[in-house]
Amino acid sequence: MKGDAPLIMHSAIEVPKDHPSFAGHFPKFPVLPGAVLLDAALQVIRRERGIDLTQWRIASVKFLDVVRPGDALRLEHEAQKSGLIRFTVRVADRTVASGSLSSAGRAGTAQPGGAA
Numbered sequence: 001m002k003g004d005a006p007l008i009m010h011s012a013i014e015v016p017k018d019h020p021s022f023a024g025h026f027p028k029f030p031v032l033p034g035a036v037l038l039d040a041a042l043q044v045i046r047r048e049r050g051i052d053l054t055q056w057r058i059a060s061v062k063f064l065d066v067v068r069p070g071d072a073l074r075l076e077h078e079a080q081k082s083g084l085i086r087f088t089v090r091v092a093d094r095t096v097a098s099g100s101l102s103s104a105g106r107a108g109t110a111q112p113g114g115a116a
Contacts, residue, residue: 009048013040013073013089022069032067037097041089045077045101049085054104059084061099067091 015032022030038061046053067073073096077087089097 008076008078011044011048011075011077013037013044013075015040015067015071015073017069019069030069032069032071034061034063034097037063037067037073037089038099040073041075041077041087041097042101044075045085045087049077049079056085056101057104059100059102061097063097065091065094065096067096 015036019032019036021033021036025031025033038058042053045051071091074090075087076090077085079085083103085101087097087099087101088095
């Protein structure tokens, strides 16, 4: 990553409103399970940053609010100079999840999303 400024990316996360996980989680009040939301966010980060997720670990994650069928999910992810990738998932003005990834092999020394 060149320069001192972190590289921030903004993306949509697509989860169909008829995703099978809504059906059983929970009857009469469908909510997207946190594991499904996290997986969707990780796949966008993997694709957009060109990283191999097997070389990264989840350093932290917090689920802060519910995701309902049809919610428009926005992902912001930031590669920091320290080697962390921080991410936030929002629905409108609500933050529904946040967390960070760190390099599994070289914690604190990786340069995600840019040249070394």
